[in-house]
Amino acid sequence: MSVPAPVPVPRQRTDSSAAAGPETCAPVTAGPEAAAEGAPGPGGGLTLLVIEDDPAGTTFATPELPEGAEGAGSRVRIRTARNLTEAERLLTDDIDCILVDLALPGAADDEGLGPLRHVLRLAPRHAVLALAAEGDGERAAAAVRVGAQDYLHRDELDGRLLSRAIRYAVERKRADIAQRQLTESRLRAQENARLERGLLPTPLLEGSDLRFSARYRPGRSRALLGGDFYDTVRTPDGTVHAMIGDVCGHGPDEAALGVELRIAWRALTLAGLCGDRLLSTLQQVLEHERESEEIFATLCTVDITPDGRRAGICLAGHPSPLITRGGRAARLLPYQEGGPALGLLPRARWPRREVELGGSWSLMMYTDGLIEGRAGPDTRQRLGEEGMVEMINAQLEAGLRGDDLLAAAVARVRELNGGELTDDVAVLLLGRGG
Template sequence: MPVSMGRELVTAVPPRRPDGPEAAPPGGLTLLVIEDDPAGSLAIPELLDASGGRVRVRTARNLTEAERLLTDDVHCILLDLALPDSTAGGAEDGGGPGADGGDGGELGILRRVLRMAPRHAVLALTAEDDAERAAEAVRVGAQDFLFRGELDGRVLSRAIRYAVERKRADLAQRQLTESRLRAQENARLERGLLPTPLLGGSELRFAARYRPGRSRALLGGDFYDTVRTADGTVHAMIGDVCGHGPDEAALGVELRIAWRALTFAGLCGDQLLGTLQRVLEHERPSDEIFATLCTVDIAPDGRRAGLCLAGHPAPLIAGTGRGPRLLPHEDIGGPALGVLPNARWPRMQVELGGTWSLMMYTDGLIEGRTGQGDLRLGQDGMLGIVGRLMAAGLRGEALLDAVLAQVRELNGGELTDDVAVLLLDRGQ
């Protein structure tokens, strides 16, 4: 029979609005001019924005004043490259010769402004005979340059609007690039979190669903795996690292890989879980981190299995003529991995029968609300949902999709915790 695997993923997050200066209000733009002209030859003409509103102008004589005037409603900075280096500010403001790493003078001041206002548009102002320095200012990071003789209202208004929109586009492009890099990194983690089952030669059908909690985009601490060893035994595992984020997700990947290697090496039950606990203790970022785990090893004839629980919910089993129920788990469980040193995890033999469906899951599936205040779904609520759906004829991936849909509907939206569900079917 074919082996199938389903993966339901949150694969994209809409790009957020670029941080930085707020959008221009209907009343117009705000310009911050940084210049120190004792002769008063630098005159800023009256400026109008695209809608005909006046552009507000603030003036600072040095970088210390500029930093104080650089509030969120400033949209653009006009920096006079002739500003004397001595007026850039004190040592605490990054001023003084050589403060920019050896490039003092005019472009050193520009670099300090760019560091001070990384999300603001910057226009460089210079003399007509200094075109080379003006071009270098754009290469350093200014959005555009102007010559002093061009300071009429029409040209300056247009340059401000252009600089603001160009800076906004640059920020959006940078955030899009960063978002793509994060998505690529998350995809690499997904490949570890969502393994390909190794069930070649098995008559069992496999399906799985994994959904991270709504507040964490793609990363989660849940993990699972399924393999078939040379003797025909099918081994399945599902686990949950406490906490959320990349550290916990990475630890889940490490535990899954370690479980697969140890299983192929012939370890099982208490010996396997004890070794996994040592791996967790060595790899976890803090002593407070622990992981719950459920392992099942199904005999080659498919009629019985060994069950180990390490602080994890018991699997659900359903057979011909019988509704879903939890596998017997009284007095067999051990603590979560990483909680108690020298802990033990007894292995219990359970009967599966000839035709059955086995569902393993993390606690995110049963901790959602039922729509009745703060009442949680719990294992009994989950058994009821699965029983009704199986009675309606749903199996495999369709069953998992319907279970998750009903759990989310009862919760009133996406679940806050990660959810992983694994389903093995025999003879359906």
């Protein structure tokens, strides 16, 4: 069956669209090549923005497909603009592709691609085609080098070629964007891994027979760090010092302050400070570095004697550690003798309390993100310290220890909460013996 002769696209304007240019919806020939590409839009429909001095000429006449022909019903909506200013008003999210006449008047450059460069800056996520005159192949190729997906020669243009070029350009642009996003994601992951190695602590326990495990999960989506922080070091006298803390808030400023406090704690500990003297100095660091006087931090410090049988504990507004001895059930250490959070009271004091650990024990330090989630997806009740102790004992009875215990604890807290936790979570586990 023969194809009817091309007819010009009418240059219709109404009062509401006179400034923006007409929009037509014309069937275009979509041959087997185009059908193999798949229709990017619903039902194969695409919207093309044409930027040309005379878009109502015969250039964009679109012949009607014969009934039953392959690709019939595939339609391209055409919007026309006579200059770049008009095109900018017409450029909306439903535009799939832009066809730019390289002969369009505009800002001059060495290659005569000023209008095209302007469109590429204006629509970085849209597919762009260049329209060149016959014999202007050099400038057409330059258009592809600067960012156009393809070019078309004006004298060779017909409905079938236009439909195929639009679909190829849209798919090529989508592939380019997906590849760029994949590359950016890979680079971001590599950068985050380097940052994590630099910001999260490496425990200094060389020469100690204590076991160490830790788990960290920031509450903010895609964040590397939250306001929680922890560290563990062994001083030359054989004492093992451990710390875990929590800066109020969840933003990047709080995360940065947490890193500063952790580094300051490590430096002060290696310098020989402990207990009240150390916490008093950390409070001074906090007061100098915080963004506002409302910012405070909770802290729990533990120093374990070289023989591993006794420990000194200081609490600054922080939850008390969980201990299990000789394979018995875990329980919370008493916390009545703790002091206030850092940054709340000037000249505050933090008493150091000694605890007998014994020959075989495990000590778990944690931030409140572990206990402030819900006790179940269908309740508003918080898990709390008692619920956490019950959960940990169930996992101990199941034979979980070390990293497996902490991973299971964090996973179980998320499960009980019915989804992702909003607060940061840090858990640190030290142990000795069987």
